[in-house]
Amino acid sequence: MTSAKPxxxxxxxxxxxxxxxxxxxxxxxxxxxxxxAMTGYQEILxxxxxxxxxxxxxxxxxxxxxxxxxxxxxxxxxxxxxxxxEVPRRxxxxxxxxxxxxxxxxxxxxxxxxxxxxxxxxxxxxxxxxNGCILAGKKISEKTALKLARExxxxxxxxxxxxxxxxxxxxxxxxxWELATNRETTLKDEKFHVVVYDFGIKRNILRMLVDRGCRIxxxxxxxxxxxxxxxxPDGVMLSNGPGDPEPCDYAIAAAREFIARKLPxxxxxxxxxxxxxxxxxxxxxxxxxxxxxxxxxQDLENGTVMITSQNHGFAVDEATLPANVVVTHRSLFxxxxxGIRLTDAPAFSFQGHPEASPGPHDVGVLFDRFIKMMxx
Ligand SMILES: NC(=O)CC[C@H](N)C(=O)O
Numbered sequence: 332m333t334s335a336k337p338x339x340x341x342x343x344x345x346x347x348x349x350x351x352x353x354x355x356x357x358x359x360x361x362x363x364x365x366x367x368a369m370t371g372y373q374e375i376l377x378x379x380x381x382x383x384x385x386x387x388x389x390x391x392x393x394x395x396x397x398x399x400x401x402x403x404x405x406x407x408x409x410x411x412x413x414x415x416x417e418v419p420r421r422x423x424x425x426x427x428x429x430x431x432x433x434x435x436x437x438x439x440x441x442x443x444x445x446x447x448x449x450x451x452x453x454x455x456x457x458x459x460x461x462n463g464c465i466l467a468g469k470k471i472s473e474k475t476a477l478k479l480a481r482e483x484x485x486x487x488x489x490x491x492x493x494x495x496x497x498x499x500x501x502x503x504x505x506x507x508w509e510l511a512t513n514r515e516t517t518l519k520d521e522k523f524h525v526v527v528y529d530f531g532i533k534r535n536i537l538r539m540l541v542d543r544g545c546r547i548x549x550x551x552x553x554x555x556x557x558x559x560x561x562x563x564p565d566g567v568m569l570s571n572g573p574g575d576p577e578p579c580d581y582a583i584a585a586a587r588e589f590i591a592r593k594l595p596x597x598x599x600x601x602x603x604x605x606x607x608x609x610x611x612x613x614x615x616x617x618x619x620x621x622x623x624x625x626x627x628x629q630d631l632e633n634g635t636v637m638i639t640s641q642n643h644g645f646a647v648d649e650a651t652l653p654a655n656v657v658v659t660h661r662s663l664f665x666x667x668x669x670g671i672r673l674t675d676a677p678a679f680s681f682q683g684h685p686e687a688s689p690g691p692h693d694v695g696v697l698f699d700r701f702i703k704m705m706x707x
Contacts (some may be wrong), residue, residue: 350443379559393417397609412443524563543699570599579605586609597682603671604647606678621667658694670682677704
């Protein structure tokens with residue numbers, strides 16, 4: 332690191348951490364959460380579900396392999412700010428196109444390194460996710476940072492899906508094979524047309540559908556069900572996304588319509604919460620959520636345990652599920668809900684990330700389940 336400008340992180344509870352700036356000068360506010368994944372920092376930074384969140388990566392060395400042109404899960408860095416222990420002086424990887432600190436600056440990220448991320452993580456775990464503020468650059472004041480941290484309204488009640496979504500619908504055609512080889516495949520056999528709601532979608536969800544023979548139309552978050560039905564899809568996917576699911580009334584209404592029409596429906600993360608709300612359940616805000624790539628989740632229907640990728644701060648409240656909803660998956664960390672399916676409609680959803688990226692691929696089978704549902 333060449334310039335060692337100071338930076339500080341203040342939390343609404345009054346804690347202040349000092350470190351050095353590794354991004355641009357400036358200020359940022361958001362909900363501070365920790366992510367325990369040991370790989371996949373570029374995917375985490377570009378996951379739109381992290382909007383309005385300052386993410387602490389507990390893995391101590393971030394940036395070892397630089398950044399590249401393939402791993403981004405959206406077109407830019409999406410999180411509000413970044414907190415790290417250390418960025419190595421040199422990076423090395425055959426795919427790397429940019430140094431990590433240069434990437435942070437080019438992407439205008441306010442980021443702090445050099446603080447005790449273990450102490451910070453313990454604090455967040457014990458007290459719960461905290462609203463916070465990072466100040467980076469020459470003029471930084473603890474008082475200002477604390478004031479800004481306390482002024483952040485918090486994620487509860489924040490509808491961000493419509494904010495991050497696209498404004499126009501578009502087709503998506505790239506699968507994993509094209510990404511890995513940089514060549515277009517001629518083997519495409521498009522069996523199903525899937526309309527995907529973009530609530531802040533991660534690209535790997537789209538690739539995994541293409542890999543399984545789907546033609547894809549991505550639509551904006553507020554697209555009415557009637558518009559989607561005109562496209563005559565074989566199935567609808569409700570994507571992941573940032574913020575609180577409860578205020579997304581437009582998405583909940585659309586999901587209800589698809590359920591009523593018995594159109595195959597698959598929800599991931601925010602999409603899972605939307606399906607839960609559409610079915611009549613409630614969602615709740617978790618203490619510090621799940622953010623990592625090694626969370627054990629049990630499939631209650633066959634007993635298997637899968638290691639999963641996770642990123643959520645809200646959850647479907649199982650106590651509020653109506654009789655036509657079956658709990659299919661549960662977190663083995665805290666027993667919270669991880670999956671549901673409807674008994675009277677072809678609709679199911681998963682709280683974690685079956686598309687992984689980063690993370691293990693154990694839950695990829697859910698994409699196959701969706702394909703089977705459309706085939707039936
Ligand atoms: N990754 C996601 O889709 C997150 C869903 C929702 N914003 C939550 O935090 O719970």
